[in-house]
Amino acid sequence: MATAPAILPKLSVTLSSVIGWRHEAELECLHPDLPLPGAAAGGFPRGRITEIAGHASSGRTTVLQRVLSAATRRGEYCAVVDGGNAFDPVGAAGAGTELDALVWVRCSGNLEHAVKATDLLIHGGGFGVVALDLCDIPARELRKIPLSWWYRFRRAVEGTDTILLLLEREPMAKACASLIGEMRREEAGFRGERRVQWLAGARFRFTARKPVGREPEARLESEALDMSRGAEY
């Protein structure tokens, strides 16, 4: 009698042909060259929604800058829809982002404008990354966003090479996102003695909430400034 492991592949093919399940082809990913854990280690999938959630000073913007740097250095156009006008272009350029390939939309706290602008950019096409930064939008406003909007975004990026990267305090797209990461800060790196010390960097922890793998957490070490080059400002 055939064993279960032997039957399963046949069952899968039969079910696929009868029910019409789609076998999702392996997705191309953008690698931001960060030590991300588990399934996220492959990078952020193209044509999908990725969510990075966390509170203030949890490392979300560090991840965003890294993604923008990785994409623009490949010659891809990127867009940042900035809900709270918080984006730092000088810092992004210092982190390696090619500003000549970056579109920045400042929404001054208007959630509706941010969502519409994101929709226009995705449908305009041609972007490697469209980042929607909702970190500074109050949570009570974000919770009013219907789930259907996220489904609409998911359908809009499917089949394209665009990564829709959401930055927020807590996950909003949830089931519509293919990758959800939660970030928190572990330690701030003040170096030197009390009278003369500087902020050298911080250590963040990235936890992959979706998809869940064997090792869902990883540590990110970041640096504030390269003191050997002198002050940036």
Added chain:
Amino acid sequence: MYACIHIPKAEPSAQEVLVAMASMFSPQVEEAGQGTVIVSIDGLQRLMGPPNQIASEMARRGAERGLMGNIAIAANPDTAVLAARHLRGVTLIREGEERERLGQLRISVLPVERETAEVLERWGIRTLGDFCALPEAGVVERLGAQGLALWRLARGQSTRPLRAGAVETSYAERMELDHPVALLEPLLFLISRLLNELCERLKSQSRATGEIRLTLELEGGSEHTRILQLPFATRDARALLKLMQLDLEAHPAGDAVRAMRMELAPVEPRIVQNGLYAPPAPEPEKLELTLGKIRGLVGEGNAGSPEVLDTYKPDAWRMRATPPGVQTLVHEEKAESGVRMGFRYFRPALAARADVRQGAPVRVAAAGVAGQVVECSGPWRGSGEWWSPEQWEREEWDVELDNGGLYRLYSAGGRWFVEGSYD
């Protein structure tokens, strides 16, 4: 072959339109008097077909511009002019048919001097046909070189070249409206006509445009001028119309429009060669339209591409209208090994109250940011532009609060601010 277009009793204002229309067929245009132009149509047959089709196309374009006249095509410019000025409609004269086609014209159509005209009158020469019948030797003997030139002209044997002037094609058009238009939709319909006309002109001269200037003359006597500067050269009338629509929606005229003038600045067309392995990028026209729509939402100056300014002043940047794009793939290799910590600005900076002990902040309170300072570094003093009204001077602190947040504070002029958070 040469084509002559003659507009009888043409007004001076029609001459510019006539020359512009003729230059759509050939860069070599001779102005042979008010209302008369001659163009060489050699080489046009491959584009437009036989001479009769070329003439039909000329007639069609002339009718579109309100130019009603005669068109003649002949083997030399002078014959074409004679035929266009004195034969109605469209006339095609093949080489060798000149005597037959022009023979019935009166002798007065030739540019004869008074003395010569009297001589020809006494001889009973009434038509070009009569004149052509005279022997060449006799014409030379009795009328001299001038008479010979006239004789050859009558026979269609003139050999002069086209005296083409330097035609500076104008890419400007003015339109007066029958009645003032207040609504945008009908105004756009009229703007579309102007745009199509000017884009056709650009296309005929293998040019494109990078700037549109639209001046609306309003009913109150004032003018409303909009200048669209494009980051790319184009002659796509549809895309330009859409950009103009977005601009006029954002900057309405405020009064009914009674006339409008549009001018396109000509530039070399853009030549694009897409690399086989180049990453995808937004199409320039689509990107400009998308940004135009977004600017309609968030306001001018809030959508574009940032550019860092060459100054030590913090948060110094300016917004460009469009991302210029990365010309070459500069960095394909791995990014720099260090991970730069991100920073988020509060714009404007949050006014704060700070309790200071031994020169360092120990407690901070601002809108949304408050707590005891657990760790801090500073002061980091900075200043600049002391020679200008924009001079700045401040002391910065990086602080960790007991709520876990990492912030940058600064004090300037005795006041404290929370500039942003490290994230």
